[in-house]
């Protein structure tokens with residue numbers, strides 16, 4: 144393939160679509176989004192019952208953008224008529240945005256490896272070799288679960304692999320992990336009248352912190368709190384699972400306090416994600432939290448020209464795992480690309496006005512705890 148694109152974006156989720164819509168508005172004519180499935184594929188894999196934790200509200204007419212929007216002046220609440228969009232609905236919103244901006248996307252193209260030589264990225268895909276001067280890695284986390292958090296974890300069932308909670312056979316489950324996914328699983332199964340035992344390393348529902356990347360969100364806490372006093376939910380808090388073992392009739396779940404919990408059903412792993420950047424390990428360096436080390440414009444410190452967009456982005460204590468957080472860095476990346484590729488960056492003024500541009504991270508200090 145002889146065409147060398149200015150920019151290739153990997154992934155057509157909120158990050159890929161968000162960055163691509165900026166490049167389009169900057170009149171770039173040489174960029175392409177490569178997507179292994181289709182727009183919003185991760186959201187299409189969410190369990191049918193799952194909804195966005197962060198609320199959507201059409202406040203854009205008053206200069207406040209919907210928390211789940213990826214482009215200023217758009218609103219999933221307005222497009223979908225939903226306050227907490229399902230995965231399927233949110234994928235529809237992304238599709239509407241992509242069509243509105245006529246973003247060039249190649250669906251069904253999986254990126255397997257990227258190398259850089261003489262300032263050109265060679266991108267090996269299921270559709271052959273692509274080349275570009277810059278790469279924006281926006282392949283997310285959801286499709287890359289951590290399946291080996293402790294010995295025997297492969298005997299469990301990762302929550303990201305569950306298509307619908309109502310299709311799960313069994314009446315009594317052990318859920319490992321007590322953050323959003325784990326407590327959502329407890330809520331969904333409790334609603335179906337099924338019993339759960341949640342084994343949680345950290346009691347996120349008791350953590351006093353203003354950042355929902357650390358404490359359980361009010362949305363999830365309010366849904367699940369009535370189960371705390373019922374016989375449908377047993378909490379084993381501040382306890383880490385150390386191993387799962389098969390035992391003739393089911394599974395023994397061992398914890399760090401020496402207890403063993405038995406379950407007939409496969410234990411549900413709500414233990415997080417390894418993340419897609421494992422595919423580009425050769426192009427990144429990692430820090431103390433295993434985060435990809437980036438400079439102040441989200442470019443890999445190990446590889447010039449490779450930018451990271453999405454929930455794997457982390458700057459010290461700033462965790463960008465929600466859309467309303469990482470979307471504020473799309474314009475930072477676009478500004479860098481615009482200046483290197485001599486694009487029209489005037490659209491960035493609108494992004495700044497609409498609170499879609501957070502360059503100085505000292506601005507995102509912690510809220511007062513009142």
Ligand SMILES: Cc1cc2nc3c(=O)[nH]c(=O)nc-3n(C[C@H](O)[C@H](O)[C@H](O)COP(=O)(O)OP(=O)(O)OC[C@H]3O[C@@H](n4cnc5c(N)ncnc54)[C@H](O)[C@@H]3O)c2cc1C
Nearest residue numbers: 154156157158179184185195196197254282283453465466
């Ligand atoms: C249980 C749960 C609930 C959540 N709820 C919320 C919420 O309420 N609000 C919120 O803001 N965030 C929420 N999040 C987080 C949010 O879903 C993610 O941060 C978001 O999906 C990240 O967007 P992304 O575009 O970076 O990645 P993704 O949405 O995962 O998109 C990545 C895209 O890249 C494609 N891709 C992957 N690998 C390749 C490859 N090798 N080659 C080509 N294409 C590839 C995928 O098919 C996919 O379409 C939630 C996450 C979870 C797990």
